Amino acid sequence: MKILVCISKAPDTTTKIAFTDNDTKFNESGVQYIVNPYDEWYALVRALELTENSGGNVTTITVGSAADEAIIRKALAIGANDAVRIDAVPEDAYYVAKQIASYAKDKNFDLIMCGKETIDYNGSQVGAMIAELLDMPYVSLATKLDVNNDTATLERDIQGGTEVIECKLPLVLSAAKGMAEQRIPNMRGIMAARTKPLTVIQPVEAPKLTAYKKFTLPPAKSACKMISPDNVEELVNLLHTEAKVI
């Protein structure tokens, strides 16, 4: 089985968010970048489990600059076989999807896996765009994935329950919590990652269809109103008369 996992960098989950250049750019100073958790914990780890069980190859693909090679090496340390970096700045989802689709179109991947969304721009767009550009089926927010011969069985949470889905390969999907558990790379993996193939390719021509013009931080929250544990009725009263939520 040949699996392509789309890996994107994201600021560490504890990053304090700030902006520069008149609030038009994310302030990267001091920011530690990680593999986007949805891409790593769920998509990549499940891809590795599937190939460990039944053979195959896991390739990661990243649209990003040379600075992104640290997170690509992390994905290789966790166990991906090889990696591709498309040397471009990932400013727009369509631009990124076009790059990945153009790389994947003649490579016969059985599965193309993405995380549910990145934890920075939260777009949730690239996976479905790749599917459309390659005329492939797509399942969003899968929480389970198994493959038997040429058929994938997936689960996902729907309103008030879960559904079980089947689809013949090839398939594009986005992975959500539940699909796999986070793996910490071991020393052998980290050593091996240094020599695993990381191919850099040039981007194809594609338009950018959106632009982030300005960022704002949420207004400071007014102070928390403290209520005595001996006066819980007051809380119910405030939720009804002041907050008007019950």
Added chain:
Amino acid sequence: MILVFAETNGKISKAALEAASYGANLAKQNNTSCTLVTYGNNNDLNLFAKHGINKILQASALQNPDSAQLSKLVVAAAEKENASTIIFSHDLTGRAVAPRVAARLNAGLVSGAVALPEANTIKVNVFSGKAAAYVEVLSDKKVISVMPNSVGITTIDTSINIESFNPETGTAKVIVKETKKNEGEISLPEAELVVSGGRGLKGPENWGMIEELAKLLGAATACSRPVADIGWRPHHEHVGQTGIAIAPNLYIAIGISGAIQHLAGVNRSKVIVVINTDAEAPFFKAADYGIVGDAFEVVPKLIESVKKFKAAAN
């Protein structure tokens, strides 16, 4: 012309009415009309006449479609109506179909819009709700998916035309084999009230009072990441940066310290109540109302108070 896609299976959802309202308001802003495209056999589509929809295209022949078929349906409707902007809900289906339609039409997509366009940009939440961004679409055609529970439902009376519309959409490749219902539970992503527990509750056997409080309020139950990871509660209840992000009217956090990753999943809640033994818990900084106290004393009292309140309200 503005086109809205909405699912109308069974009872028409709040998310569908929010997407319709957004489309109708946008049509008003641009002095144009608003068409809604849907599939299936719902007979209550006249409901949308209260929310500013002028025309409905109903693909009654389409049953259990996959995202590729829905993409073809919406693209065909957009061509027929000459739509300049297409609106989706940023829900499970919207997340799969909106990017497909955008890619097919070479249209820029803004996902998770929380307001109508203003000065050519659309506001969305970024960095898991820790900031907002204003996004400009550079293409002529635009696709916007609307964040559930963010834009509200507006009433605009119109008269509505319902047309049967069955373009060629191929066959479904993604097949739903089985649907399992979580009996009696309120669905967390759409819940208006949420009661959530963390490690402060000490063990899964103590969730009875969380469930009782939730049931009394008509709330969904949720939990923090450690609680889901050690298996006290199912994964689908985990709210936070790597679980699900929610935006209820009321979020009651019990025994949760409020790590930055947890806050990222709940900071769009309209009102936050925090109950924690530790007065220094970071969650109090993000809360509207707080009680410093032991959950095992405070929650039973809260249950009694809510019971009294409900009895008085009836």
